Amino acid sequence: MSDTTIPGTSGSPGTPRARHARHAKSPAQPARDPRSPKGPGPQDAKPAGLWSDAWHDLRRRPLFIASAVLICVILLMAAVPQLFTSVDPYDAAGCRLGDARQAPSSGHWFGTDSQGCDTFARTVYGTRVSLLVGLSATLVTTLVGGLLGLVAGFRGGWPDALLSRVAEIFFAVPSVLGALLILAVFRTGTMWTVMLALAMLAWPMTFRIMRAAVITAKGQDYVIAARALGASGGRLMFRHILPNSIASVIVVATVNLGVFIAAEAGLSFLGVGVQSPSISWGLMIADARPRFLEAASPLLFPAAFLSLTVLAFIMLGDAVRDALDPKLR
């Protein structure tokens, strides 16, 4: 975005701009505005842009570091669960009915479930499905809802009317019923169909939030100033309007992530989501629920992992949102 030329290394002295510069140094120049900002800051006189400044700022935020470390661990768990446990929960031979509903012990850190399977191993292996469903549904929802909202808010007129009506149709469907309907069409519940069902029902919310934020940003003076400079529609949208309307969408996305992971659990519980023998946190919570009073650990541990994951992403979203607002740095 900004170039890195050192001042005064290029350009011929005869250009009109050089004339400007010469005049600026003439004695007729009034004293510099006395209320100049506090002395040169560390970031001064160095190429900067919103994203690079945000990254620079993020790296020094404890909130960001904590959430990033947590997310890395969770991602690692999803990618290579073997690193965390030697027990393979997909191997039925590992579960002994005689060990059912044991409390946490040195042999089974998180205890065992009603089938006698190790809860820790199942929780670790369940990360992959839960995270994939949550992340992919969030990604699709944010991209589709965000982009459509940007276009609808920016263009207005018939594209806005059309997209808004379509969004309202999806809005009108009760989410559980809608998901049941969509998943019933696919018959087999896999995490991709669950993801699709969740994304289809959730994008209108992101769409509406984005559209409202874009309409607010569109009328701002700096957008008019950019238009007066001859800026193209793409530049207005992606340079001026998007950075100033994305904050609320980031927040909604982080909240959505938790909602999606929980919704996947709910759909699995209803029998249309991911099915055994697949392992997901939602399935585990649903399985353990009827016997919660006898054995709490098969429910509590996956629920705790779920909460930690959601918390980590919400903290990350907060940190990113703050870093993208220069006033909060």
Place this chain on the structure above:
Amino acid sequence: MAATGSPILEVRDLVKHFPMTRGVLVRKQIGAIRAVDGVSFDLRRGETLGIVGESGCGKSTLAKLLMGLERPTSGSVRIKGREIADAKESELKRVRRTIQLVMQDPYTSLNPRMTVGDIVGEPYEIHPEAAPKGDRRRRVQALLELVGLNPDHISRYPHQFSGGQRQRIGIARGLALQPEILVCDEPVSALDVSIQAQVINLLARLQRELGLAYVFIAHDLSVVRHISDRVGVMYLGKMVELGRDAEIYGQPAHPYTQALLSAAPVPDPEGRERRRRIVLQGDPPSPASPPSGCRFRTRCWKAQEICAQQEPPLQLRPGTWHESACHFAEVYDAMRSF
């Protein structure tokens, strides 16, 4: 500040009506807001034309029309002989290198998420032919220095500056493409009085150094007088009086101008009591249904039968040296004290 040569901006019978519609499915036009209704003037190189008038008289719409941000309903705007009223976007983009804008509110006219360097350098990204890529940063710093800011603050964000400094950033952005005309839409109204003077003086210095022509829109009479060579007075979408600043302020011929000037506070207590204040009755009529004939007649103490029937054109009137749009235009002597 001498204005020379042929006009670089010619405005003829410029009209902008905003349609008022009713209905959800079938839109029906039920009227129009006549924001600008037949305005004509010329602007010469290096000249400053002040435009004054109360809120809602169409000043800001006029600025948007001059910038090509709104399409006029009819009439013509020619910049260096090139018509922009019905120009294509690509043509308009070329014209924008000649005419640029300084906006009213320095707190909302700068993108809070862009650095000053990016804000002032954006014109070069939109018009890459205006400056070679490697030269842009140096030019941005030269611009910052030109408007009296520290060029080392190029990586700062707008919120780290005061209102006056922000307005300087806005001016630097407007100057980046080396325009010949700067449309200033109330450039100091949002600033403290002490900062107003700094910015006005900056604009005056830039005009001397760069030979800029200004269309200076404001509602503050003393600010306009300070910077303008000529002044146009607007009322309800029409130009009611147009002349050199000394004429408008010394010998106003239109009753509205006289009322406007008499309402301005006079700092000198000497003779203040003897000055007559003209207090206008009522509010300006709605621009959706302006009065017939002369638009000012509903509040004018000179109004006669003819004012309702015939619209007075903006022209030279007997006994005055500048154009005014009043059937009964005459110089009002009591204004000398202003």
